[in-house]
Amino acid sequence: MSSQTPISAQQLHDVAAAAMVHAYAPYSDFRVGAALVATDGTVFSGCNVENSSYPVGTCAERGALAAAVVAGHRSFTQLAIVTDAEEPTSPCGMCRQALVEFAPNLQVTSYTTSGAEACWSLADLLPHPFTPQSLHLT
Numbered sequence: 743m744s745s746q747t748p749i750s751a752q753q754l755h756d757v758a759a760a761a762m763v764h765a766y767a768p769y770s771d772f773r774v775g776a777a778l779v780a781t782d783g784t785v786f787s788g789c790n791v792e793n794s795s796y797p798v799g800t801c802a803e804r805g806a807l808a809a810a811v812v813a814g815h816r817s818f819t820q821l822a823i824v825t826d827a828e829e830p831t832s833p834c835g836m837c838r839q840a841l842v843e844f845a846p847n848l849q850v851t852s853y854t855t856s857g858a859e860a861c862w863s864l865a866d867l868l869p870h871p872f873t874p875q876s877l878h879l880t
């Protein structure tokens with residue numbers, strides 16, 4: 743989805759909610775949709791994709807990130823997540839690490855299908871991250 747004007751919070755929520763519908767979560771029954779906004783406003787969505795070999799499963803957030811990177815995007819401003827959980831869910835540790843590589847200043851908003859929401863900065867969710875600088879490569 744490409745956007746010339748900044749996407750509204752409601753629109754971003756709707757993209758994540760639409761992605762959640764496609765989640766493949768027969769093992770956990772925990773469906774997640776994510777929508778990631780690139781710096782130029784383009785939005786990429788993802789859903790969790792579980793596997794009978796449990797560790798093979800991937801999260802919605804990393805699905806959206808992979809879709810964005812393969813399209814040539816490497817800088818992001820916002821992430822929206824939608825779940826059926828009772829309380830807004832933050833990205834798991836692995837996704838936090840994946841996202842900080844490209845978007846240390848990312849703003850994360852998590853929604854439940856029942857209408858609750860919470861907002862965090864990725865910097866608050868993952869203080870003292872491991873970064874490319876940690877490898878002394880940059």
Ligand SMILES: [Zn+2]
Pocket residue numbers: 801802803804833834835836837838
């Ligand atoms: Zn995750």
